[in-house]
Amino acid sequence: MVTAIFPQPRGMRSQPEGPGFLARADLQVLMDLLREDQRHLIGPTISDATIIYDEITSVEDLPIGWGDDQAPGRYRLRKRADERLFGHVVGPTAWKKWTFPALVPLTTATRDGHKVGFAPETTVPPKLAFLGVRACDLAALASQDRVLMGGSFVDPDYILRRASVLVVAVQCTTSSSTCFCTSMGTGPEVTSGFDLALTEVEDGVLVDAGSAAGRAIVERLPLRPASSAEQYGAAATVAQVRARIGDPVPMAGLHDRLLAQLDHPRWAQVAERCITCGNCTLACPTCFCTTLTQRTDLAGRTATTDRTWDSCFSPGFAKVAGGSFRSRPRDRYRQWLTHKFATWVDQFGHYGCTGCGRCITWCPVGIDVRDELNAIAPAVPLNPETVLVDPVAATPNEFVGARVIHTKQETADTTTLTLTGADPAFSKGSTGQFAMVALPGFPPLPISISRFLPDGIELTIRGAGPATTAMCALQVNDQVGLRGPLGNNWPLDRAVGRDLVIVTGGIGLAPLRPVLHAIVAGRRRFGDVKLFYGARTPADLLYRDELERWAARDGIEVALTVDRAGPEWTGRVGVVTHLFDQADWDGSNTIAFVCGPERMMQATATTLAGRGVPASRIHVTLERHMECGIGLCGHCQMGKYFVCRDGPVFSIAQLGDTFGREGI
Amino acid sequence: MSTVAVAARPRVGVVKFASCDGCQLTLLDLEDQLLDVVEHFEIVDFPEATSARSAGPYDVLFVEGSVSEPAHLERIVDLRRRSRYLVTIGACATAGGIQALRNWGDHDAFRDAVYAHPEFIHSLARSTPIAEHVTVDAELRGCPIDPGQLMELLTALITGRRPQLPDEAVCMECKRRGVVCVMVSKGLPCLGQVTQTGCGAICPRFGRGCYGCFGPREQANAAGLTRHLQMAGDRPREEIGRLFAGYTAWSEPFRSMVTELGGAGRGPADARPGSTTTTADDPAATGGTP
Numbered sequence: 001m002v003t004a005i006f007p008q009p010r011g012m013r014s015q016p017e018g019p020g021f022l023a024r025a026d027l028q029v030l031m032d033l034l035r036e037d038q039r040h041l042i043g044p045t046i047s048d049a050t051i052i053y054d055e056i057t058s059v060e061d062l063p064i065g066w067g068d069d070q071a072p073g074r075y076r077l078r079k080r081a082d083e084r085l086f087g088h089v090v091g092p093t094a095w096k097k098w099t100f101p102a103l104v105p106l107t108t109a110t111r112d113g114h115k116v117g118f119a120p121e122t123t124v125p126p127k128l129a130f131l132g133v134r135a136c137d138l139a140a141l142a143s144q145d146r147v148l149m150g151g152s153f154v155d156p157d158y159i160l161r162r163a164s165v166l167v168v169a170v171q172c173t174t175s176s177s178t179c180f181c182t183s184m185g186t187g188p189e190v191t192s193g194f195d196l197a198l199t200e201v202e203d204g205v206l207v208d209a210g211s212a213a214g215r216a217i218v219e220r221l222p223l224r225p226a227s228s229a230e231q232y233g234a235a236a237t238v239a240q241v242r243a244r245i246g247d248p249v250p251m252a253g254l255h256d257r258l259l260a261q262l263d264h265p266r267w268a269q270v271a272e273r274c275i276t277c278g279n280c281t282l283a284c285p286t287c288f289c290t291t292l293t294q295r296t297d298l299a300g301r302t303a304t305t306d307r308t309w310d311s312c313f314s315p316g317f318a319k320v321a322g323g324s325f326r327s328r329p330r331d332r333y334r335q336w337l338t339h340k341f342a343t344w345v346d347q348f349g350h351y352g353c354t355g356c357g358r359c360i361t362w363c364p365v366g367i368d369v370r371d372e373l374n375a376i377a378p379a380v381p382l383n384p385e386t387v388l389v390d391p392v393a394a395t396p397n398e399f400v401g402a403r404v405i406h407t408k409q410e411t412a413d414t415t416t417l418t419l420t421g422a423d424p425a426f427s428k429g430s431t432g433q434f435a436m437v438a439l440p441g442f443p444p445l446p447i448s449i450s451r452f453l454p455d456g457i458e459l460t461i462r463g464a465g466p467a468t469t470a471m472c473a474l475q476v477n478d479q480v481g482l483r484g485p486l487g488n489n490w491p492l493d494r495a496v497g498r499d500l501v502i503v504t505g506g507i508g509l510a511p512l513r514p515v516l517h518a519i520v521a522g523r524r525r526f527g528d529v530k531l532f533y534g535a536r537t538p539a540d541l542l543y544r545d546e547l548e549r550w551a552a553r554d555g556i557e558v559a560l561t562v563d564r565a566g567p568e569w570t571g572r573v574g575v576v577t578h579l580f581d582q583a584d585w586d587g588s589n590t591i592a593f594v595c596g597p598e599r600m601m602q603a604t605a606t607t608l609a610g611r612g613v614p615a616s617r618i619h620v621t622l623e624r625h626m627e628c629g630i631g632l633c634g635h636c637q638m639g640k641y642f643v644c645r646d647g648p649v650f651s652i653a654q655l656g657d658t659f660g661r662e663g664i
Numbered sequence: 665m666s667t668v669a670v671a672a673r674p675r676v677g678v679v680k681f682a683s684c685d686g687c688q689l690t691l692l693d694l695e696d697q698l699l700d701v702v703e704h705f706e707i708v709d710f711p712e713a714t715s716a717r718s719a720g721p722y723d724v725l726f727v728e729g730s731v732s733e734p735a736h737l738e739r740i741v742d743l744r745r746r747s748r749y750l751v752t753i754g755a756c757a758t759a760g761g762i763q764a765l766r767n768w769g770d771h772d773a774f775r776d777a778v779y780a781h782p783e784f785i786h787s788l789a790r791s792t793p794i795a796e797h798v799t800v801d802a803e804l805r806g807c808p809i810d811p812g813q814l815m816e817l818l819t820a821l822i823t824g825r826r827p828q829l830p831d832e833a834v835c836m837e838c839k840r841r842g843v844v845c846v847m848v849s850k851g852l853p854c855l856g857q858v859t860q861t862g863c864g865a866i867c868p869r870f871g872r873g874c875y876g877c878f879g880p881r882e883q884a885n886a887a888g889l890t891r892h893l894q895m896a897g898d899r900p901r902e903e904i905g906r907l908f909a910g911y912t913a914w915s916e917p918f919r920s921m922v923t924e925l926g927g928a929g930r931g932p933a934d935a936r937p938g939s940t941t942t943t944a945d946d947p948a949a950t951g952g953t954p
Contacts, residue, residue, distance in 0.1 A: 294828065298700050364847045
């Protein structure tokens with residue numbers, strides 16, 4: 001009874017006593033109370049290798065000790081190590097199955113000679129108790145309440161069914177990879193919209209009442225006050241769920257961001273994957289679109305009109321005599337996504353999505369709405385040029401000191417130095433920038449910053465000449481002189497929402513390593529990320545533990561190749577472009593970052609262009625002799641650019657036909 | 665289909681081409697409603713039910729089966745001329761049927777392998793749906809057709825309204841009935857997403873994947889489903905081709921999938937029990953005679 005018949009004065013609704021503890025052995029008492037007065041109890045139970053909601057009568061009907069593994073397009077039951085009753089997340093069919101059924105007879109029409117009559121069908125809804133409603137699904141019920149009975153017209157069937165439901169919510173003590181209630185602001189904490197709320201703990205549940213009907217039940221339960229340890233433990237468990245889910249879809253400004261992207265190329269791309277089957281809409285707990293169908297008898301005397309669930313993905317949904325208003329699948333996907341995350345807000349004042357994740361799990365081809373949102377309407381504007389920090393020791397005659405606190409020999413000739421004590425400006429540098437690094441007696445050298453730390457930087461240096469060899473030989477507590485950070489950066493902002501291809505070889509991974517760190521920190525902001533990396537031999541691969549982690553854990557496709565393999569190498573052999581020039585992929589939404597010898601970059605750019613990556617989105621970092629780092633000494637001129645000042649990162653479109661031309 | 669009501673007691677014929685008669689029998693299987701149907705329709709030609717014959721004209725002619733013999737080519741044109749509404753029933757009539765799998769193979773080799781006296785056999789190299797030859801007013805899909813859809817068509821005819829034969833996916837029916845998706849929960853390949861509903865999702869209801877007997881729905885993204893099955897399920901191409909190579913294989917876009925992926929088999933060697941499955945690009949599979 002969410003709509004309280006006798007609303008209580010403010011302040012009376014809270015429970016000063018706090019939640020009660022109901023022992024696991026007494027849970028049947030609660031279930032029996034819920035089933036009083038011919039009330040049917042609907043709760044989680046196992047059927048068809050799935051935890052669904054169906055009529056249940058006893059604790060034994062609950063999925064004792066079962067959890068669920070949910071991922072895009074995939075659902076599997078999983079045996080838990082414990083005997084939890086609610087150690088799973090949402091089931092395939094939403095509670096709207098009972099409050100807003102798939103088929104509702106609306107009208108019976110009759111014809112008798114010239115007379116016609118229309119009689120509304122009347123609903124006598126069964127009394128129901130929902131057991132195990134999650135926070136996201138409470139939000140879904142509230143959303144349908146708003147849509148179907150919150151305006152000037154109400155749905156007569158819905159209002160009757162809804163008033164016949166007693167809602168027993170359950171706090172989430174576990175989450176699925178498909179959950180994003182935290183982003184949608186609907187969960188995981190149960191806060192309102194329930195008659196009773198349970199939190200499952202060891203050996204029982206904590207019980208809260210949220211309505212007069214709930215309090216009436218609580219008074220009849222064999223409860224003892226929950227201890228503060230139990231209350232704290234329950235809250236901590238739900239807090240862990242929140243932390244585990246994180247914030248997969250940053251919502252700030254999403255409404256405007258999404259509606260500004262009606263022409264985004266991703267709509268067409270997702271439509272190639274989307275089967276327009278409509279599963280997402282019917283699995284969705286808030287989708288409310290319906291269609292009317294007629295049933296007639298052979299005598300033509302009576303005709304019944306039924307209302308059934310419909311989907312904006314079906315071709316017939318937007319059809320008129322002249323055809324469909326949304327004839328292309330991309331139009332239909334856009335209609336659905338923009339309704340859920342933008343125009344629903346205009347119509348009803350809240351998002352049409354609760355973050356339950358059903359549309360992700362039950363999409364047969366595993367389209368993840370979170371990925372589509374982050375790609376189509378990324379959380380940061382697409383082209384805000386990152387403002388580069390002012391360098392310190394800008395002029396060639398001054399340096400600031402930094403101290404080596406760690407060294408790591410990456411390969412036989414390459415070492416990574418971790419430096420601290422440098423000016424804070426270095427920590428605020430951007431991916432792809434470099435520092436001029438000096439040791440007394442040696443010429444200062446431009447070295448890419450291979451990692452930005454809160455209080456320092458890392459430099460990965462290959463000992464190719466006397467100065468770099470001296471730098472590789474530095475020990476902990478040795479000091480170096482630094483100027484910087486200098487140069488421009490990889491345009492990572494422009495990569496948001498796109499697929500990103502990174503192609504590099506040998507030491508060329510060093511200036512791209514901060515890019516990968518930034519991707520890992522905000523993985524969902526980017527589409528597919530591929531790293532193609534080559535080295536002379538397996539022993540020359542840099543950052544091997546990170547390469548493994550990026551591939552195994554961070555959702556980055558890492559492909560490696562070497563020029564010469566040893567007996568232990570089972571991977572590819574050959575030049576790095578061979579890693580991706582045979583693969584079948586479409587680069588029209590791709591941005592590429594390339595670092596390596598100029599001939600390799602040229603070959604890579606040609607291959608990328610052949611995949612449809614425009615020249616404006618192929619970025620290379622150039623190597624030239626640099627001494628001053630600020631465009632004054634003239635060494636690094638390349639056509640109209642000074643590489644140190646205007647680069648080192650350029651797009652192929654910027655470079656035009658100077659790129660790859662011999663002797664420029 | 666037109667929404668103009670037909671005569672007070674429309675004359676109905678039921679005829680067959682290359683088919684198993686199962687769809688016609690759906691009419692007889694209406695049982696409880698059969699007397700009502702006969703009261704409102706005059707059945708003038710229906711060999712499965714009566715020995716009475718009529719040369720037409722028919723207000724409604726139900727046509728079962730595919731065009732499979734040279735004689736069929738003239739007969740269907742003739743029947744069309746004598747019918748006000750021509751309604752094709754079943755996968756054979758609407759899609760060419762399972763016998764259309766021969767369209768990918770060597771017709772003469774099949775005939776010679778199966779029949780002791782192939783010279784007496786007059787069949788076309790291809791089995792084709794009725795709509796490839798004459799205009800069709802309405803289709804009842806399926807193998808066999810659904811009795812509910814048949815009644816819907818009959819009652820719509822009487823009322824003069826458009827029959828409600830949905831063009832949406834089988835998935836919609838699964839979801840409305842609360843059937844758990846077999847592809848997501850069991851990893852079974854299922855054609856429900858690309859198949860027109862009307863069957864009541866009968867296969868997923870019994871825990872198996874849809875095999876597409878109602879044929880492709882409007883704008884069926886068979887290529888998208890194929891890509892997913894290849895990538896997510898790691899299934900070989902021909903196995904996916906065989907999914908589409910069923911009762912409605914000759915309907916686009918299933919037809920393109922079978923052509924592209926294989927799965928229809930190509931010669932009589934494929935049809936013999938115990939023979940190994942051959943891929944479409946296996947030259948040994950083409951045109952072999954026993």
